[in-house]
Amino acid sequence: MKAKDVLGRAGERVAADYLEDLGIRVIDSNWRCPSGEIDLVALDGAELVIVEVKTRRSLRYGxxxxxxxxxKVARLRTLAVVWARAHSHVMGALRIDAVGIVMDGRGEPVVDHLKGVG
Structure with missing residues (x-):
């Protein structure tokens, strides 16, 4: 596995733990289909939440x-419908969240969570 993939997976674990601590239940991760990938699928009450996780080692490149x-948000909306059909999930409310993580290896990861990005 490439170093960026290892970092990405570590970031997804941090994001999942963060969301669970908020009471948002993660029900799927790294789901793939021919149209793309969803990093995390979660439920916040009855609301289906599709989570895009972006992890970096620093802010050097933004x-x-x-x-x-x-x-990306538009693609995630489409993927949410595909995921729901594949899992026989009745679509109700849908939210797209983004979680940005900076893991510099010197301290705790810094997590930034944006709800309803699109």
Missing amino acids: DPLEAVTAA
Whole structure:
């Protein structure tokens, strides 16, 4: 596995723990289909939450959340419907969240969570 993939997986674990601490239940991770990938799928009450996680080692190339573009959010909305069909989940309320994580290896990861990014 490439170093960036290892960092990405570590960030997804941090994000999942963070969300669980908020009472948001993570029900799937790293779900893939021919159209793309969803990092985390969660439930916040009855609301289906699709979570895009971006992890970096520093802010040298900008904040990780800057990488969550409008096109990415649109793709996640489409993937949410595909995920729901594949899991026989009745679609109700849907929210797209973004979690940015900076893990510099010197201290605790810094987590930034944006609810309802699109």
